[in-house]
Amino acid sequence: MQRKFRSPRSDDSRGVASPFLDRISDFTVRRLSSYCRILRNLETNSASTVSSAKLAELCGVTSAQVRKDLSYFGNFGTRGLGYQVSELKTAIEKIMGLHRQWSVALFGAGSLGHALFFHEGFREDGFYFRHVFEVDPLKVGKKWQDVEIRPIEEAESRLKRIPVDIAVVATPSESAQEIVDLVVGLGVKAIMNFAPRKLNVPDNVGLRNVNLAVALESLSFFLSN
Numbered sequence: 001m002q003r004k005f006r007s008p009r010s011d012d013s014r015g016v017a018s019p020f021l022d023r024i025s026d027f028t029v030r031r032l033s034s035y036c037r038i039l040r041n042l043e044t045n046s047a048s049t050v051s052s053a054k055l056a057e058l059c060g061v062t063s064a065q066v067r068k069d070l071s072y073f074g075n076f077g078t079r080g081l082g083y084q085v086s087e088l089k090t091a092i093e094k095i096m097g098l099h100r101q102w103s104v105a106l107f108g109a110g111s112l113g114h115a116l117f118f119h120e121g122f123r124e125d126g127f128y129f130r131h132v133f134e135v136d137p138l139k140v141g142k143k144w145q146d147v148e149i150r151p152i153e154e155a156e157s158r159l160k161r162i163p164v165d166i167a168v169v170a171t172p173s174e175s176a177q178e179i180v181d182l183v184v185g186l187g188v189k190a191i192m193n194f195a196p197r198k199l200n201v202p203d204n205v206g207l208r209n210v211n212l213a214v215a216l217e218s219l220s221f222f223l224s225n
Contacts, residue, residue, distance in 0.1 A: 039089035051082035101126045108170035109134035166190045173197040
């Protein structure tokens, strides 16, 4: 069954989810993210308006799909004139929660963790790494920008002192569930998992799995057939 996306309305600072938004699918959320990036590029190139047809073309969907996705959140655009680029971009950023900053804890300071930490796009979207935890004593104590890599044993005490909104798991699979159990117990409600295994979380915790090996294997299948 397709999992539904729960999110507070953009004008609700308390973070209380509306039953209306229970109907929003992951696919809709992903398309909103694509629309936002396209609108940012259009704004950078000084475009003032864009039609649903053009936005659909740039995103690889139909104009009907664009209108349907946006209709969940309000009335945007003017018939015959299209959408104001900056206005729609700002509205989608608020819907997606990209108008604020999110604090992140990273578990795993290997090559993948390093790439994630130093990816500037995350900071541009408001995601900031506040903690990095690692088991390798040769990495512990080193600094990535202004964040010192700390041993995994300190995660609980540090996260109690400086809580985060999101946990990113970039560790070997055998330790991933233990880490997830820890952060869930500390109240973290959003987890991105790069470990190649199934993880169990409560229904009120958002879990997104990113399996790079599966993505490459699917391309291997494509090339082989």
